[in-house]
Structures are given as structure tokens and as C-alpha cells.
Amino acid sequence: MAGGPGDPIVVDGGRSELAVLWAGLPAVGAAAGWVLAATADWLAELRWIPMRGLFRLIDRLPDHTALLAAVAVGVLGGLVVAAVGTAERVVVTVGPERVRLRRRGSDREVPRRDVHTAYVDGKDLVLLAADGAELARERTDLSADRLRDAFRGHGWRWADADPHRDAYRRWVPDLPGLPPAADALLRARQRALEADKGGEARELRGELARCGVVVRDDGRRQYWRLTRSGGEDATSPEPEGGGR
Template sequence: MDGAPGTRTTVSGGVTELVVLWGGFPLLGAGAGALLGASAEWVADLPWAPVQGLFEALSRLPQPELTIGAAALGVLAGGLLASAGTAERLVVRVDRERVGLRRDGRQRDVPRRDVRVVHVDGRDLVLLDEDGGELVRERSDLSPDRLRAAFGNHGWPWADEDPHRAAYRLWVPGLPGLPVGADALLRARQDALTHNRRDDARELRRELGRMGVVVRDEERRQYWRLTARAVLPDADHPTPAAPSDAFLGKRDDAEA
């Protein structure tokens, strides 16, 4: 049954995730710091120990002040990690008219009318438009079952797998069939993936999307497909057909 008008479903990691972040990381940090402080003198006597000069300096400090101070610093480091993890959490709020996605203090709303289908690709929540382009690709640890229920209860079209998955091709430098300039962007993006520059890779994905090229990653290898709005230099390469409504299980407009 569709969600009632005006109601909204929220999908997030919930209280459990916050407890793990704010309880686990500071606790682990305290334990690691205390162990470091307590074992400084012992490690300083090991000739093969790394950064031995640091441990020798620490071993000259009085106990138990060293252990207590190191534990406190561990708690602080754990708190910083917990804060970063909290900011990186994806929160999804769905109703019949739109979906809101919040991460790192930034909010993005996508109207229902712009979305053809919703699916999960590995750990990524993906929203596709009528041309097969990606409106949203957000990585998270949210439960696919909870996402499916949230979108389905409000009448959004859900697919259990990527309806375009068979259209992807492994990117090889210089491979024909891409819009002009796309190969250069894919080269730059491959370099960003190799060197773990996630922000650059994300921005290059958006640039490729504007050209009608959708990219998905598998073990730092890029796979690509074209959308219906891609413009190719050679008319002999037709654009792919949209997936059928039967496959998508698309609902009647009145339901949406």
C-alpha cells in the first residue's frame, strides 16, 4: 500500500549506528593510546622498532601520567573519527512527491516526476531518469530491503537490479563508441581512482553524465554505457533503447 499523502519515511543507520560510532571509536582510541603509553619503554628497547626515537622520548615521561595522557589523546582521535563518520552518514527521506538525501550537512531533493527507476548497485543508491542517466548515485551502508520498502510504500518504481546492467562495457583507452571528449575524461578519472582521489572521481563522473555517459566501478576498473541523450561522432552507433516498463514494473501515473 502506498504511503498516505503527507507522510514521509526515513531510512538511516539509526541510533545503533551512532552508538557504534560514538561509543566504539573513542573506546578503541582510549585502549590504543593506553597501550601505547604503557608499552613505550618496552618498545624503545627493541632495535627494529619503527620511529624508535619517538618511543625513546615517550619512555622518559613519568608514569602513570604518560598512559593517562595517551589514553586521553586516543579518546580525542576516536571522537574526531566518530564526528567524520557521523557527517558521512547518508539519510534518505521519501514521500510520494520527492526524496531528500542528506550527507555532510548538505541536502538534495529529487522530485518524483524526474525519476524513472530506483535501484541499489552494490552499496550505491541509484536514481535514473527517463533517458537512463543517473540523477543520484550515493554510497552508503543502508539496508537495501529498507530502501526498497521505503520507496515502494510511496509508489516509486523500484528495480531489484540495474535495468541497464547488460549495456555496460569495460573501458579501454581509445575504444570507439564514446562521445567526443569522453575518453579523455575517463582517462583522468582512471588516474583519480588509481590514486584514491574520490572527489575528483566524483566530479568527473558528473561531467561524463552531462555527456550522456554513465560509469560504474568494479575494483577500480571503469565500465560505461550511453544514455539516450548521448551525442556520438558517428551516426552508425545508435543510442541504446530504454528498458521496458514490464521489466521495471512501472506503476500507473495515477499511483505515482
């Protein structure tokens, strides 16, 4: 919330998101545990169901013990998921001179003078430089409308869609027009996407950025475009964040 015209505007999931994580998920886990304990004898008789041995073990326990154990495990599982969800929360703070992106203990600020345009691409908040390079790409479930209002509230340039969307081309091996080494990086990144190695895919996105190549994903298909430097500027900014 903004306290005044010059105050930073914070966009996050708010208290309701925390309530869902820390109260809702353990409650769902407890209910699931109760259902499993109550139906363990029936589930243990199904030949096709996985973990039949676990259900047989639960069925052998006294009813109250099985119920308490299953509910406790469900609550614990809900708390674990809540902790992971809390760590993955993104907080975006937009001020008159800079934007701050915070996730998983990482904290990054991008000066306004470096940002030409901000927009949301699917579930990614993207900050673009004047030459079309990505300064940041952060995966988030935050409302696009709230992000738009926060940036526009301080006079930042906001686009309702990727201003370079028509410039992307589908990547296929040995496609002409790419800077040196970019094709090899895209091959390696394709393998990372197919193996669900999100960290490696993000690292390779940064390597491509240094070559002057911006990449976006549609499922496991890669699309690319060049920045205005066309790969000649080896110091192109590296995008950071949760996007692959």
C-alpha cells in the same frame, strides 16, 4: 519511521549508529592508548617498528603520566573519527512526491516525476531517469532492504539490481563508440581513480553524464554505457552524491 501512509519514510543509521560513533570509538581509542602506554618500553626496543622515538619518549615519562596522556590522545582520536563519521552519515527521506538525500551539510531533493527507477549498486544508492541517465549516485552504508522498503512503501519503482548492467562495456583508451570528448574524460578520470582523487572522479562523472555517458567502477576499472540520448543531449542530468 513513517507516521502514516502519506508520511515520509526516513532511512538513516539511527541512534545505535551515533552510539557506536560517539561512545564506542572513544572507548576503543582509550583502550588502544592504554595498551600502547603499557607496552611502550617493549615497543621501543623493536628496531623495525616505526616511531620508535615516540615510544622511547613515552617510556621515559612517569607511568601514571604516560598512561593518562596515551588514553587522552586515544579518546581525542576516537572523537575526531566520530566527528568525521557523523559528517559522512547519509539520511535518505522518501516521500510520496520526492526523495531527499542529505550528507555533509548538503541537501538535495529529487522529484518523483524525474525518477524512473531506484536501486542499490554495491554501496551506492542510484536514481535513474527514464532515458537511463543517473540523476543521483550516493555512497551509503544504509541497509539495501530498508531503502527498498522505503521506496516501495510509497510506490516508487525499485529494482533489485542495475537494470542496465548488461549494457556496460569495459573502458580502454581509444575504444570506438564513445561520444566526442568522452574518451579524454575517461582518461582523466582513470588518472584520478589511480591517484585516489575521489572529488575529481565525481566531477568527471558529471562531465561524462553531460555527454550522455554513465560510468560505474569496479575497483579502479571503469565501465561505461550510453543513455538513450547517446550523447546527443548535452543537458543530461548530472549525478550528485558521494559515489566517485
